[in-house]
Amino acid sequence: MAVQPSRPLRLFADYLRLERVNLTERWMKAVFNDADLSESDRLTHEQLSDHVPEILGEIFSALEDQDLDEVEPSIERNARQHGRLRWKQGYRIDELVRELDLLRQVLMGAIDSFAQGHPTFTRRHEERARHFVDEAISFVTLTSIREVVTERDRKIDEYTGQLERANHELLLKQKLVGELYESRMQITRSVVHDLRNFLNVFAMALQMIARAPARTNAALALANRQAADMKTLVDELVEYSIVLGDNNPLATEAFDLRVLFDELVASCGPAIEAKGLRLVHRFDPQLRTITTNRLKLKQVALNLLTNAAKYTKVGEVELDMRAHGDAHWRLRVSDTGVGICAEDQQRVFREFERANQDDVPGAGLGLAIVSELCRKLHGELRFASHEGEGTTFEITFPLRLDPGG
CATH class of the missing domain: 1.10.490.10 (Globins)
Structure with a gap:
């Protein structure tokens, strides 16, 4: 006061x-x-x-x-x-x-x-x-x-x-390192297991030739099938290692998507029809020129089509490309194959995950390759599947890919 x-x-x-x-x-x-x-x-x-x-x-x-x-x-x-x-x-x-x-x-x-x-x-x-x-x-x-x-x-x-943020990031990285280590160990175990099976069958074929010369043709056919399956395994391993190891800046180009669509139909159609399946293909006439990495996009579509044909015994495989809004387009590949059960749907994009069918060749790397390529192409990947009814994969891509975006 x-x-x-x-x-x-x-x-x-x-x-x-x-x-x-x-x-x-x-x-x-x-x-x-x-x-x-x-x-x-x-x-x-x-x-x-x-x-x-x-x-x-x-x-x-x-x-x-x-x-x-x-x-x-x-x-x-x-x-x-x-x-x-x-x-x-x-x-x-x-x-x-x-x-x-x-x-x-x-x-x-x-x-x-x-x-x-x-x-x-x-x-x-x-x-x-x-x-x-x-x-x-x-x-x-x-x-x-x-x-x-x-x-x-x-x-x-x-x-x-x-x-706290650094600790959280460290924990995430530790988890990723752990998952990566486990993934690589799984790759090693799976490759060793498959190669050992191939070699066992080769040994059986050689024994068959030695013990029963009259069955030489059957033994050679068995050995040839094993050689083809081994080549498929090695090809997928090489393809996956190239995808993971490619750290170069993503090159993009403008091209007519219809031309690529026709290439896919021409290259995959005969193999699909050879299995007694139908290839249903639809292309949206609104789609014209897009800008992205053409080879990687083609690789995604080929892997999905090959995978669909591989797990489908009766029915059809569908390839669909259509516009999606003003800035995106959508690739859709569906089949009427064996489908994927609910408990397996969380791990379909992991390495060496396959449907439990011994007569299906491959290493189980196709969808892992697709997932990694979609990440690089900024694609949003979704799928739906019902066991015994088939599977549908949908990927939404930008019409113009910004590699640094």
Whole structure:
């Protein structure tokens, strides 16, 4: 609450205003010479003075009017800025308290000096002035400390968030590494298993030739089938290793999608019809030129068509390409084959996952290759399947692929 200001206190406030520059320099000299304030040695005079001159001016006004409440908002604003800056400059809280205590000592010294030269400035005036200086500096110190603590807590929260994100990413990478290791071990086991089976059948064929020369033709036919299956396995392994190891920037080109569609029909149709199946093909006339990697797109379609024919004994395989909105198009391959049971649908895109049919050749890498190529071509892959009824794969591709997008 404000009290009626006395003339000696007003004169003292005027004296402090005239001496503000000297008081600021005296305080900075005390700070620079204090052995406990190591951070101040790195600061320029301007950096050190900071908001102190403004804070002094507000204290002088409070002394003059005997009312700290009036200037408290501006003192608080400057004290918060002072605390924030000291935090950025590397001050510890004890250093901040120490430098503000030196400011209090400088002001107390000014009270003593003024009292010695002004007899009307009585002891009661001194005590009143000391009370205001102590109260003002305490308020500045508390506000600055709170700002430092706030900045420190904010930084701690920021670091904690970064650590949590880094830890989460590390856990994900560890999981991926573990899955990758298990996947590679599965590849090794599967390849060794298949190659051993091939070699066992070769050995059986050779024994058949040695023991029953009359069955040489049957043994050679068996050996040829095994050689073809082994070649299929090796081809898929080579194809998959090329897809995974291709880290070059994706090359794109503009081409007529209808031309690629006709190529697929011409290349896959005879093999599908040779199995007694029908190839149903539909092309949307709205589709024209697209921009993507032509070879990788063709590889996706061929793998899906080959896979569909491989697991279909009766019925048809369908190839469909159509527009999908203004910026995308959709590739659809469906069949009337064995389908995929519900419990196996979560792992169809893993390496060496196959339908449980011994008469189906291959290593089970076709859909793994499709999945990786779709990722590179920014394709959104979906499928639906019902056991004993067939499977449908749909991939939505952009009409214009942005390799860096």
